[in-house]
Amino acid sequence: MLVERDVFGQAVTCGSAATVGGWNAALADIFDFRGDPGATLADLTTADGDFMMGLVVTTAGAVLGGDDPRGVGVREGLLEVARRSAGATLRERRHVEALVDLVRGNFTEAAVKWDAVVADHPHDIVATRIAHDIYLHVGDDDRRLVSSREAFAAWQPGEPGYGWTAGQLAFALEEAGHFAEAERHGRMALEVDPVDVWALHALAHVFEMKERHDEAVEHLRSTRAAWEERDHLALHLLWHLLIRLVAAREFDECLAEFDSQIGAVDRAFGLTDLTSLMWRLELAGCDVGDRWATIAKKWRNHDQLHTTGFLDLHAALAFAACPEDPGAPTFWEGLDVCHRDDNSENDQTFEAVVRPMAEAISDYREGHHAEASHAILGLVGLISRVGGSIAQRDLFVRTGQDASRRAGSEVQLMEEESR
Known part of the structure; x- marks a missing residue:
């Protein structure tokens, strides 16, 4: 067993100096948002039985990327990194302690622990990045x-x-x-x-x-x-461009970009960008044709559903827009029963924000605009808890405002008809 220094000056427990070279390359790819650093780290982990930091990164990335923390892959990763940490440095073992909290759904507690690692090891770029990403995850x-x-x-x-x-x-x-x-x-x-x-x-x-x-x-x-x-990060940057084009009412380019992208998207966070785009287009008055059926099919029985509120709320948009999709009943039933057994931070977010917001989205789509407006606008102060950026969550604010406008128009119409 060796302890080698990585490019950031951090001590890395490993069995071969070559492992650290691969670790450095994987971290560069992670920060550059390219390549397949997960595969690189998996290969290093398999080849070097003393190396544990790769498992910290891949397991944390899986959870923050939407994988089910109760799934076999995450659980096996956590068990293996705990086993390997017995011979690791104290700094590395503290990474494992934070990872345990993350897998349990106590995201903020995990981030605070990673921040504490950075306080003692200011050049621990991994702890720095994971803490940042968790705070984004919980808003x-x-x-x-x-x-x-x-x-x-x-x-x-x-x-x-x-x-x-x-x-x-x-x-x-x-x-x-x-x-x-x-x-x-x-x-x-x-x-x-x-x-x-x-x-x-x-x-x-x-x-x-x-x-x-x-x-x-x-x-x-x-x-x-x-x-x-x-x-x-390319699809998300494209989303940024397209929401500006929605604002400029350049709908044809938005629809063409959607059509060119949707076939290749499988990961749930990628689907959120395209789902959000369709919803925004409709709020702006664009006829999106039958594209909701395509989106709902992508969300149908997705293995990253019911893991994080941000994902489920976007799936709710799709299934509210396309209630006839065969996956819709399963989604709504799954949302109703998930995250009720424990009392983690994630469970509390589902109970306080995700389920009521998803129900309000369904009400909006079914034409119950007064009820939807009341519920959505009442949740605006809590919506940050599902994570994402202000620009991403603005979708729900806009929906509440549109529901309010529609409810007002309906009341006015009823009053006119009664005269």
Whole structure:
């Protein structure tokens, strides 16, 4: 058993120095949103029985990516990383402690533990990234901003984590409403890597929130060739471009892009982008044809349903729009019974936010606009708990507002008919 230093200066327990080279390459791919770092880490884990950090990253990534924490893959990963951690460093064992909380659905507790790792090991880029992603997962803008500021402060220009943590901080600043500072840090990250897609993403959010339409479209069109190559975030950046085109009522391009993308999308978070696009198009008055049937078929019996509220609410949009889909009854029944046995943070979010919001979405689609408006707008203060960004969750606010408008129109019509 060896302890080698990775490119960020962290001690990595392994059986071969070559493992750390593969670990460095996988981390670069993760931060660049490209390649297949999960496969790289899986291969390293299989080849090196002393290496455990790969399992930390792949297991955390599986949970945050929508895989069922109760599933065989996640459970086996957790058991194996716990076994390997017996010979690992204290820092690595603390990663496992945080991972256990994550798998149990206590997301914030896990993130706080990863933040504590960073406090003692400021260049632990893995702990930095997972904490950031968890705070996005639970919509905790305040904690993410504190965490991201502290992480960035630990790096100097020219050091390997400087650009990545600048881009991460840019997004955290934007979500907290510090738009000028967010733009400055996003551009700092792009000076290090002009194709830093998380920094490009942060700037897209700044332009979206400030309604800087022309800049948003130019920004995303001019960099498209670059971010399409960093393909793990490409669909989401395309979504950013398309919601600007929805705002400009350029519906034909939006529908054409949907048609070109939907066939290849299988992961649930990718489906959320296309589901959101269709719903926004309809709110804007666009006839989307029979495309809801295509989306509902993709969501049907998806193995990432009922794992996280953000995913289930987007599936609810699809099945509310296409109630005749064979998967709709199974989805609604599954949503009704899931996350009722335990008392984790995730369970509480499903109970307080996800189920009532999904029911309100169904009411809206069935034409019960007054009930939907009351429920949706009453949940606006809690909707951040399902995670995602302000721009993504704005969909539910818009739906509540449209329900309110429709309810008002219906009341007015009834009054006119009664005269």
